[in-house]
Amino acid sequence: MLKHVGAYFLMIRLVFIKPTKRSIMYGLVLKEIQDLILGSLGIVCFLSFFVGGVVSIQTALNIDSAFIPENLVGFATRQGIILEFAPTFMAIILAGKVGSYITSSIGTMRVTEQIDALEVMGINSVNFLVFPKLMAMTLLPIVIIFSMFLGIFGGWAATIYGGFSSSASFIEGIQMEFNSFHVIYAFVKTFLFAIILATIPSYHGYYMKGGALDVGRASTVSFVWCSVVIIVVNYFITQLFFS
Amino acid sequence: MIHLKEIYKEFDNTPILKGITTEFKRGKTNLVIGQSGSGKTVLLKILLGLFTPNQGEIYFDGIPFSSMTEDEHRILRREIGMVFQGSALFDSMSVVQNVLFPMRMLTKLSESEMIDQAETVIERVNLIDAKNKLPNEISGGMQKRVAIARAVVMRPKYLFCDEPNSGLDPKTAIVIDNLIQELTKEFNITTVINSHDMNSVMEIGETILFLKDGNKEWDGSNKNIFKTDNEAVTDFVYSSNLFKKVRRLYLED
Numbered sequence: 038m039l040k041h042v043g044a045y046f047l048m049i050r051l052v053f054i055k056p057t058k059r060s061i062m063y064g065l066v067l068k069e070i071q072d073l074i075l076g077s078l079g080i081v082c083f084l085s086f087f088v089g090g091v092v093s094i095q096t097a098l099n100i101d102s103a104f105i106p107e108n109l110v111g112f113a114t115r116q117g118i119i120l121e122f123a124p125t126f127m128a129i130i131l132a133g134k135v136g137s138y139i140t141s142s143i144g145t146m147r148v149t150e151q152i153d154a155l156e157v158m159g160i161n162s163v164n165f166l167v168f169p170k171l172m173a174m175t176l177l178p179i180v181i182i183f184s185m186f187l188g189i190f191g192g193w194a195a196t197i198y199g200g201f202s203s204s205a206s207f208i209e210g211i212q213m214e215f216n217s218f219h220v221i222y223a224f225v226k227t228f229l230f231a232i233i234l235a236t237i238p239s240y241h242g243y244y245m246k247g248g249a250l251d252v253g254r255a256s257t258v259s260f261v262w263c264s265v266v267i268i269v270v271n272y273f274i275t276q277l278f279f280s
Numbered sequence: 281m282i283h284l285k286e287i288y289k290e291f292d293n294t295p296i297l298k299g300i301t302t303e304f305k306r307g308k309t310n311l312v313i314g315q316s317g318s319g320k321t322v323l324l325k326i327l328l329g330l331f332t333p334n335q336g337e338i339y340f341d342g343i344p345f346s347s348m349t350e351d352e353h354r355i356l357r358r359e360i361g362m363v364f365q366g367s368a369l370f371d372s373m374s375v376v377q378n379v380l381f382p383m384r385m386l387t388k389l390s391e392s393e394m395i396d397q398a399e400t401v402i403e404r405v406n407l408i409d410a411k412n413k414l415p416n417e418i419s420g421g422m423q424k425r426v427a428i429a430r431a432v433v434m435r436p437k438y439l440f441c442d443e444p445n446s447g448l449d450p451k452t453a454i455v456i457d458n459l460i461q462e463l464t465k466e467f468n469i470t471t472v473i474n475s476h477d478m479n480s481v482m483e484i485g486e487t488i489l490f491l492k493d494g495n496k497e498w499d500g501s502n503k504n505i506f507k508t509d510n511e512a513v514t515d516f517v518y519s520s521n522l523f524k525k526v527r528r529l530y531l532e533d
Binding site: 058158 | 353
C-alpha cells in the first residue's frame with residue numbers, strides 16, 4: 038500500500054518535469070477536453086436532471102406537515118444538489134466513466150508497448166500521457182455547474198408537475214438563505230476531485246502489468262480507489278470548511 | 281558500433297545475463313538468437329537504456345554509456361530507432377502521423393520538411409498508398425513496415441528490432457528481414473535484431489550472437505552456424521523437423 042502511495046507521488050512529480058513541446062501539448066489537451074469533459078456532459082446532464090427530481094419528490098413527501106413551509110422543498114433540493122450531489126456523487130459517477138476510460142487507454146498503451154516506444158524516443162511518457170488529462174479535468178467545475186443547474190431544474194420540474202408545491206414556493210426556497218460560501222466549498226472540492234479523477238486512473242493504467250485481461254482488472258481497481266479517495270477527501274474537506 | 285563489456289544483470293537475485301562481452305558492427309545486421317528466457321530481451325532493453333546493468337559497460341561508438349551526462353543520454357536516444365515485437369504503433373494516428381511523430385516531438389523542422397522526410401521513408405517501405413490509414417486498417421506485415429519507417433525516419437545510428445517478423449507468414453517475414461537489411465546498408469546503421477527465427481538467421485544473420493541461460497554460448501555468422509560443433513547451437517538450429525530433415529539430406533549428400 039505504502040509502496041503504491043510513494044509510486045503515485047513520484048508519478049505526479051514526473052507529470053511536471055521534462056515537458057512535451059507546447060504546440061504538441063496544446064492539441065493533446067484539446068483532445069482530452071473533448072473526450073473527458075465534453076464527452077461527459079450528456080450523462081451528467083441526464084443524471085442530474087432526474088436525480089434532482091427524485092431529491093425534490095422525496096423531500097416533499099417526507100416533510101408533509103402543516104408546520105413546515107412549502108419552500109423547504111426548493112431549499113433542501115438546492116442544498117442537496119450544490120453541497121453533495123453535484124460535486125461528490127457526480128465525481129464518483131465520473132470515476133466510472135472517465136476513470137475507467139483513462140485507465141484502459143493508458144493500460145492498453147502499456148500492454149501494446151506504445152509507452153515503451155515513447156520512452157525509447159526520449160519522451161517523458163508520464164508528462165505526455167497524464168498532463169493533458171490533468172489539464173482537461175481542471176475544467177470539471179464547468180461540468181458541475183451544468184449538474185447543479187440541471188439538478189435544481191429537475192427538482193423544480195418534478196415538484197411542479199408532481200403537484201407537490203407551487204413554482205413560486207420552490208423558487209423562493211432555492212433563493213432562501215443562499216450562502217455563496219457553499220458554492221465555493223463545492224468548487225474547491227470539485228477541483229480536488231478533478232485531480233484525483235485524472236491521476237489515480239492514470240497511475241493504475243501506467244503501472245499495470247500483464248495483458249488485455251489485466252487492463253479490465255486495472256480499470257476496476259482504479260474505480261474502487263477513486264471512489265474511496267473521493268469519499269475520504271470529501272469527509273476531510275467538509276470537516277475543514279464547516280467545523 | 282556497439283561494444284558490450286562483461287554485462288551482468290540480475291532480477292531479485294536471479295542472474296539473467298552473466299557477463300556478456302560482444303560487439304555489434306556498423307552497417308551490419310547483428311542477430312541475437314537463443315531460446316525464450318535466454319536473456320535476449322533483457323539485453324535489448326539494456327541497450328535501449330530501459331534497464332541498467334548491475335555490472336559491465338556499453339560503449340556506443342567508443343563512448344561509455346555510464347559516463348554520459350543526462351543531455352548526452354537524450355542525444356543518444358534520438359540516435360536510436362526501435363522496432364517493437366508488436367509494432368507499438370499509436371492507434372489513434374494514421375500511418376503518416378505515426379512516422380511524423382518522432383520528428384514532431386524531437387526536431388524543429390518545418391511541417392513541410394517533416395512531411396517530405398516522412399513521405400520519403402514511407403515510399404521506401406512501399407506504403408505510400410496506405411499513408412492515411414489507421415494501424416487497425418492495415419495488415420500485420422504493413423504495420424511492421426510502418427514501425428520500421430518510424431524507427432528510421434530520424435536517420436538513427438542504431439536500430440534495435442525485437443523479433444520483427446514474429447506473427448508474420450514466412451514470405452512477409454523475409455520481406456521485413458530484407459527491408460531491415462537494406463536500410464541498415466543504405467543508412468549505415470548498427471542494427472541489432474532479437475530473433476529465434478531460423479529463416480532470419482539464414483537470410484540476414486551477418487553476425488550472430490547465441491545466448492543460452494544468460495551466457496554467450498557462441499558467436500559467428502550465418503555462413504558458419506550450420507557447421508558449428510557447439511551442441512547448444514546445433515540443438516537450437518536443428519530443433520525443427522524441417523531443419524532436421526534438411527540436415528539429414530545434407531549429410532546424405
